[in-house]
Structures are given as C-alpha cells and as structure tokens.
Amino acid sequence: MPAAWVRNTLVKTMATNLKPVDVVVVGLGAAAGVAVLPLTRAGIKVTALEAGSWMQPGDFKADEIHNNVRRRVTTGTKVWDEIPTFRTGPDQRARQGAAPTMMNAVGGTSIHYYANSWRFHPWDFKVRSETVLRYGASAIPKGSTVEDWPLTYDDLEPFYDTIEYEIGVSGKAGNLQGKIDHKGNVFEGARRREYPMPPLRDTDFTEMMQAAARKTGFNPHRSPAAINSQPRNGRSACAYHGYCDTGGCHIKAKNSTAVTTIPAAQKTGNLTIVERAHVTRILTDDNGKATGALYVRDGREYFQPAKVVLLASYTYENVRMMLLSKSKAFPNGLANNHGQVGKHYIGHWANREVTGLFPVDLNIWYGANAQGVVVNNWAEDNFDHNGLGFIGGASLTVNHEVHPIAASAMPTFGRAPQWGSKWKKFVSQNAGRWLGVYAQCNSLPYENTWLDLDPEVKDKLGDPVCRITSGPKVNEPRASAYAAKKAEEWFRAAGAIEVITVPNTEGPNLSTHATGGTRMGPKAESSVVDPYGFAHESPNLGILGGSTLVTHGARNPTLTIQALSWRTAEHLVKNWKSIAG
Amino acid sequence: MKETPITRRTILAGATLIPLTAIRRAEAQTPTPLAPAMNPAMNMEQRKILDAFIDRIIPKDELGPGAVECGVGDYIDRCLADYLAAEKPLFLDGLANLDVFALRTQGVAFASLTADKQDAVLMAIDNSQAPNLRGFFNRARRLTLEGMFGDPVYGGNKNFAGWDLIRYPGAKLAVGPEDQSMKSAPKPFRKELYGAGGMGEKHAGENNGH
Numbered sequence: 205m206p207a208a209w210v211r212n213t214l215v216k217t218m219a220t221n222l223k224p225v226d227v228v229v230v231g232l233g234a235a236a237g238v239a240v241l242p243l244t245r246a247g248i249k250v251t252a253l254e255a256g257s258w259m260q261p262g263d264f265k266a267d268e269i270h271n272n273v274r275r276r277v278t279t280g281t282k283v284w285d286e287i288p289t290f291r292t293g294p295d296q297r298a299r300q301g302a303a304p305t306m307m308n309a310v311g312g313t314s315i316h317y318y319a320n321s322w323r324f325h326p327w328d329f330k331v332r333s334e335t336v337l338r339y340g341a342s343a344i345p346k347g348s349t350v351e352d353w354p355l356t357y358d359d360l361e362p363f364y365d366t367i368e369y370e371i372g373v374s375g376k377a378g379n380l381q382g383k384i385d386h387k388g389n390v391f392e393g394a395r396r397r398e399y400p401m402p403p404l405r406d407t408d409f410t411e412m413m414q415a416a417a418r419k420t421g422f423n424p425h426r427s428p429a430a431i432n433s434q435p436r437n438g439r440s441a442c443a444y445h446g447y448c449d450t451g452g453c454h455i456k457a458k459n460s461t462a463v464t465t466i467p468a469a470q471k472t473g474n475l476t477i478v479e480r481a482h483v484t485r486i487l488t489d490d491n492g493k494a495t496g497a498l499y500v501r502d503g504r505e506y507f508q509p510a511k512v513v514l515l516a517s518y519t520y521e522n523v524r525m526m527l528l529s530k531s532k533a534f535p536n537g538l539a540n541n542h543g544q545v546g547k548h549y550i551g552h553w554a555n556r557e558v559t560g561l562f563p564v565d566l567n568i569w570y571g572a573n574a575q576g577v578v579v580n581n582w583a584e585d586n587f588d589h590n591g592l593g594f595i596g597g598a599s600l601t602v603n604h605e606v607h608p609i610a611a612s613a614m615p616t617f618g619r620a621p622q623w624g625s626k627w628k629k630f631v632s633q634n635a636g637r638w639l640g641v642y643a644q645c646n647s648l649p650y651e652n653t654w655l656d657l658d659p660e661v662k663d664k665l666g667d668p669v670c671r672i673t674s675g676p677k678v679n680e681p682r683a684s685a686y687a688a689k690k691a692e693e694w695f696r697a698a699g700a701i702e703v704i705t706v707p708n709t710e711g712p713n714l715s716t717h718a719t720g721g722t723r724m725g726p727k728a729e730s731s732v733v734d735p736y737g738f739a740h741e742s743p744n745l746g747i748l749g750g751s752t753l754v755t756h757g758a759r760n761p762t763l764t765i766q767a768l769s770w771r772t773a774e775h776l777v778k779n780w781k782s783i784a785g
Numbered sequence: 786m787k788e789t790p791i792t793r794r795t796i797l798a799g800a801t802l803i804p805l806t807a808i809r810r811a812e813a814q815t816p817t818p819l820a821p822a823m824n825p826a827m828n829m830e831q832r833k834i835l836d837a838f839i840d841r842i843i844p845k846d847e848l849g850p851g852a853v854e855c856g857v858g859d860y861i862d863r864c865l866a867d868y869l870a871a872e873k874p875l876f877l878d879g880l881a882n883l884d885v886f887a888l889r890t891q892g893v894a895f896a897s898l899t900a901d902k903q904d905a906v907l908m909a910i911d912n913s914q915a916p917n918l919r920g921f922f923n924r925a926r927r928l929t930l931e932g933m934f935g936d937p938v939y940g941g942n943k944n945f946a947g948w949d950l951i952r953y954p955g956a957k958l959a960v961g962p963e964d965q966s967m968k969s970a971p972k973p974f975r976k977e978l979y980g981a982g983g984m985g986e987k988h989a990g991e992n993n994g995h
Contacts, residue, residue: 265978266957266978268935269931269935270936273931405965408966408968409965409967443958444959444961444965445957445959445960446960447956565967565970567964567965567966567971569953569971570954570960570964570971571960571965608934608947608951608953609931609934611934611951611953612934612951613927613930623841623842623911623926624841624844625846628843628844628848628851628950631950632951635953636951
C-alpha cells in the first residue's frame with residue numbers, strides 16, 4: 205500500500221485539520237529564521253512548525269562535556285533518532301553516524317554554529333563556465349555533475365548585504381565597490397558597503413598569524429562573524445569566554461536567528477511558532493500542488509493546510525522529507541518525477557590536516573572560533589591551476605577557542621608517547637602551544653555521491669532515515685593537499701617547531717556543511733528547484749537551506765543559505781498571487 | 786536501554802497506550818552529574834582494573850596528582866551508569882579482556898602487576914600485539930582525558946588539578962583582552978561553574994518543552 209495513500213487516509217480519519225494559513229514553514233532554523241521576516245513584514249500569515257523549542261541564555265554552558273562531548277545543545281531527541289547512515293559505494297550496507305549534524309530548536313543550527321559568515325566567491329557560482337573558459341572542458345573533474353548556478357554573485361549581493369545588516373556581521377571589507385582594501389579579503393566579490401561592525405577582537409595570536417602570512421606573501425584577513433564585536437540592537441558585544449563552538453551564547457551576542465530575525469518577525473504579529481512539531485509529510489493534491497504539512501505533536505497528529513509550503517530543514521532532512529512525501533502526483537517522492545531529489549549532494553571537504561607545535565604559549569583558550577585569521581590565496585580560482593590537475597582549492601583558517609579536553613588529546617609530534625609520565629610532562633608544556641589549520645575546500649557534486657532513504661534504519665515513528673552514498677573523489681583531495689603545503693609554509697613562518705600533515709583523502713562522513721540534494725537550476729531534468737527556490741514540479745513549494753546549493757564554496761555556507769532564503773521569501777512576496785494562487 | 790518499540794501505528798491509532806510525550810520525557814531524563822551514581826556501573830573487581838589502567842595513563846608524579854587522584858574513575862563510572870549506558874557491556878568486556886591479556890603475557894591479573902609490568906602490558910597493546918584490545922585502549926584513554934580535563938562537576942578534574950596541569954585558565958563568563966594576550970599568562974580562574982555565581986543549575990532548561 206503506497207505510503208501516501210495511508211497518509212491521506214489518516215488525514216481524513218485521524219489527524220486534526222487546522223485552519224488554513226498563508227504559509228507553513230517546516231523547520232525554523234538558520235534558513236527559515238530569516239525568510240519569515242520579509243514574509244511577515246509584508247502581512248503574510250506564517251505558521252512555523254519547529255521540531256525543537258526555544259532555548260534561553262541559561263541553557264548555554266561554559267562546559268566542553270555538555271557542548272562538545274555530549275552535544276547537548278538541542279531541545280529535541282528527534283535529531284538523535286534521525287542520524288543519517290553512510291557508505292562509500294552502492295554495494296555496501298550503510299552505517300549510522302555517531303552524532304547528529306542537525307539541531308532541533310527555534311533558531312536551529314544558527315544557535316550553536318561557529319557563526320563564520322561568509323559570502324561565497326563569484327567563481328563558486330560559475331565553476332563550470334569559468335573552468336571551461338580558462339582551462340578547457342577537460343579540466344572539469346571526471347564524474348562531476350557540476351553546473352553554473354542559475355544566478356550570479358551579483359544577483360545575490362543585495363541579499364548578502366541585507367542579511368549582514370539584519371542579523372549583524374562583524375568583519376572588514378576587502379572589496380568595497382571595486383576598491384581593494386588589504387585589511388579585508390582582497391579576493392572577495394565587490395560589496396556595496398562596509399560590514400555593519402568591525403572584526404572581532406584582534407589578539408597577539410591573530411596579529412602573529414597575520415604577520416606570518418604576510419611574510420609568506422599571503423593576504424590574511426580576519427574572519428567575518430555573525431557575532432557582535434560591539435553592542436548592537438540592544439544586545440551586548442561578545443564576551444570571548446571560549447564556549448561558542450557547538451554551544452549557544454549566554455549573552456545573546458551570537459546573532460542566531462533566535463535572537464535577531466525571528467523575534468523581529470514575531471513583532472509583526474504575523475508569525476505563529478509551533479514548538480515540538482515533528483513534521484512527517486508534506487501533502488500534495490492530484491495536480492502536484494502542495495496543500496500543507498502533516499505533523500505529530502505530543503502524540504497527536506495534525507494537518508496544517510497552507511497556500512504555500514516552505515521546506516526549511518537541514519539538507520539530510522529536506523531530502524528525506526521529499527522522498528517520504530509520496531503521493532499520486534509524485535509516486536517517487538515530492539517533486540521527484542525527474543529523479544533529481546537526493547542527487548548532486550555535496551559533503552563539504554573540510555578538515556584540519558596541518559598541525560603545528562609552537563615554542564610559546566599561544567593563549568588561544570578563550571575567544572570564539574570565529575575570532576580567526578584566514579588566507580584565501582589558495583582557494584577558488586585565485587591562482588593559476590594550469591598543470592596542477594585540479595580546480596578550486598581551500599581557504600585556510602586558524603582561530604581562537606581551544607577546549608581543555610581537545611587540547612590534551614593533541615598529537616605528540618614524535619616527541620613523547622601517548623600516555624604515562626613522559627606524556628604528562630609533554631602535555632603540561634604543550635597543550636596550549638599547538639593548533640591545526642582548518643582547510644575548507646571548494647567542493648563539487650558527483651555522480652557517485654547522493655542521498656536516498658536507508659532500507660533498514662528507521663526513526664522512532666518508523667520512517668527510514670537518510671542514507672549518504674559518497675564515492676571516492678580525486679579533485680578535492682588534490683586541492684586539499686596543495687593548500688596543505690601552503691599551510692605548512694604559513695606555520696613555519698609563524699615559528700612552528702614541528703609541523704605535521706595528515707592528508708584529507710576521505711572527505712566527510714556526515715557533513716556539518718551538507719549541501720545539495722535539491723539543487724537549484726533552470727530545468728527539472730537536472731535540478732529540483734528553480735532559480736528562486738521553488739520546486740519545478742510543485743510551484744507553491746519553496747525549499748530553503750543548504751540542499752538548494754549548486755556548489756560548495758571554500759567556506760562556511762550559512763550566510764549564503766540565509767541570503768538565498770531571504771531572496772526566496774522576497775520573490776514570494778512579489779509574486780504572491782501567481783505562486784499562492 | 787530497552788525501549789518500548791513505538792511505531793507510527795501506535796501513535797496514529799490515537800491511542801492512549803503510549804503517549805509520545807511520555808516516551809520523549811523518559812529519553813530526556815538524565816541523572817544530574819552532580820549526584821554520585823546510585824548504582825555504580827562497575828563492580829569492585831572491574832573498578833580495580835580500571836583504576837590500575839588510568840593510573841598508568843596519567844600517573845601521579847612530581848608534576849602532581851594522576852587520574853586516580855583526580856576522580857577519573859568516578860567520571861568513567863558515572864558515564865557508564867547513565868550517559869554511556871549503551872556502551873557499558875562493551876567497555877566491561879574490554880576490562881575483562883585486559884585482565885585476560887595480562888594473565889596470558891605476565892601471569893598475573895592486571896591490577897596486581899607492578900607499574901613496570903602494567904606499562905609493558907599497555908605497551909604491547911599500543912604496539913598492536915592485542916588487536917582485540919586496541920579499540921578498548923583508545924576508548925578508555927579518551928574517557929580518561931575527558932575525566933581529567935573536563936569540568937569537575939562530572940566527577941573528575943578534582944580541585945582543577947587537570948586544568949592546572951595543562952595551564953587551562955578556567956571557564957568563566959567574560960574574558961577581557963588581558964586574558965587573550967601572549968605576553969602574560971591569563972590568571973587562573975578556579976570557581977565551580979554550576980555553583981553560586983556560575984551558570985545556574987546544570988540542567989536548568991534542558992528539558993524545556995519536553
């Protein structure tokens with residue numbers, strides 16, 4: 205019996221039908237958390253269904269075990285039931301990951317993220333055409349399904365600007381309307397105005413690493429961060445206490461959507477938030493139009509009808525929801541009659557490959573992860589790739605915020621064993637004298653890498669979890685290895701006495717920067733959503749989140765996800781009659 | 786942790802059998818780490834093996850107390866009693882296998898060996914001479930680090946001795962520029978995180994909405 209039939213029958217017989225609303229949002233996190241603002245400001249009535257609940261400053265602890273070991277900064281157990289499975293080839297049985305990359309709470313992952321808030325580089329939007337133009341068609345990595353985005357950096361620039369000002373981002377412009385400033389990222393696309401706040405606190409460490417990078421001929425700059433470097437909009441500046449990573453902010457200085465755009469949307473009176481709502485299906489009529497969302501809350505089932513549905517959960521959950529939502533119009537999953545849902549998935553190739561030991565205390569215990577220094581010389585197409593055998597590259601970041609357990613688990617650089625008195629002496633000297641370079645690669649979609657439903661592992665409601673199949677790659681490991689050599693140079697210039705490199709050849713298992721799977725594009729044959737984020741096959745279904753990205757930049761994706769979300773919402777406001785029909 | 790299997794059908798049947806909230810509430814319950822485990826996860830024999838193990842990983846020496854003195858055994862026991870309950874059988878098997886390996890290679894149970902002989906046993910595991918103990922060794926070492934360098938509220942890092950050892954300055958709520966300098970070491974801050982003036986109750990708000 206097709207699941208969709210079961211679902212529809214249940215709606216008629218069991219679920220409580222609620223009063224229709226204009227827009228129902230599935231997941232109120234980093235993405236929908238910004239989209240609800242332009243919608244509600246325009247007078248559109250929005251109901252947001254969120255699997256988690258509100259978190260308060262008192263929920264956030266300066267506690268490594270709470271945050272990083274046990275990963276307790278979430279309000280729901282749902283994420284633990286839905287951890288995707290992973291395998292590296294179609295003949296394997298996939299195994300479930302150890303910890304979730306998702307988050308249940310109002311504000312979602314923007315509560316516990318590092319808050320590194322990057323614009324993607326103009327090249328990221330045109331990887332295929334730029335590569336063919338400069339290096340020829342054969343330079344496109346074998347097996348990659350990469351396409352140009354259906355929009356350019358310039359198309360998205362106004363929305364990047366809007367998000368930077370609406371949520372508040374600290375940073376320094378490197379390209380202000382074409383004028384290059386070496387204090388900022390000289391490689392970035394032109395921006396219309398300066399960041400609303402200066403970068404986070406400069407320290408002896410950030411100065412040391414910038415000086416070393418300059419000495420090496422690189423162009424370092426400070427990380428852009430969605431963290432207040434100064435008081436803003438009634439909230440305080442960062443207190444630099446060192447428990448930002450995978451934790452929430454105890455003084456609301458991290459600009460998650462839960463303290464910025466969501467409260468602003470609530471003030472319009474047009475936003476209803478339903479906490480602890482576990483959405484199970486999106487329903488459609490026989491013409492393929494989305495009719496609303498079915499959810500379970502406190503053991504009861506409800507159907508929330510709406511003129512427009514915005515699916516806005518984490519990439520794995522967006523794809524899973526689409527594949528689970530089968531119906532007469534969509535027997536293979538919602539908006540999947542062209543078989544594109546789950547395809548073009550990208551696990552972000554990002555890791556700390558290069559580790560250095562320094563002869564002095566770095567004192568990087570405190571501060572925020574986003575209190576960093578970044579080198580972009582070896583990312584995107586910022587250098588000549590002729591003869592290198594790969595395209596793209598990696599951004600290189602060093603940062604503050606080291607926790608004591610993680611610090612003590614340090615490599616011993618061949619200078620001591622891993623336990624015993626000699627080890628104890630070694631860590632007593634060196635736990636505060638080492639760090640790794642975070643290398644984030646430009647990452648592409650491939651034929652051998654996709655998402656679907658796991659045939660065995662199910663959540664508590666009996667629905668299959670998402671399955672990741674990720675085959676081997678050649679381009680990303682080469683790019684990463686190339687950038688690692690540059691990171692080694694950087695560390696040597698900074699005075700490191702030992703530098704070791706563990707090549708990142710495998711890529712991610714579960715990815716904290718999971719993207720693609722419902723990518724945007726001009727046509728239904730090769731993408732799921734149109735250039736504005738609405739499904740080709742179900743035009744009143746919008747998709748927000750990392751799943752719509754076409755390529756992954758050499759940097760954290762959230763600001764791009766948020767800019768796209770705002771753009772989708774604005775498009776909906778402008779075209780309400782034709783979309784909501 | 787056996788859980789009542791719940792299917793879509795039981796929920797959708799509408800029923801009163803097992804409300805979903807009850808199940809969620811049960812899952813969300815975590816005994817506070819402030820309280821000692823009511824029922825230790827390990828018996829005395831197992832605890833003896835563990836204490837002998839962690840004592841060799843981080844021994845007491847001229848640099849200060851070791852893992853045993855810092856309460857790392859209590860940390861691991863509490864983990865196995867609640868947060869890591871699912872892992873407990875595997876971990877206890879590991880302890881038993883460590884003893885078997887010590888008996889086979891040294892003729893004496895692990896905890897009864899001299900420190901030098903214990904080191905020889907661990908060295909052999911570290912050198913891959915006991916493949917069945919590799920995973921246990923790594924896991925037990927990792928938990929030892931967590932207990933030694935995690936917040937004292939979880940039972941280990943007694944008197945902040947772990948943080949003193951590696952010169953971690955301490956968890957506090959606001960940090961000025963002077964504490965992020967490389968020119969002078971930050972002043973150690975050694976107050977209970979969850980006590981008065983700290984961040985409040987350990988689990989305040991953790992179950993909000995559930």
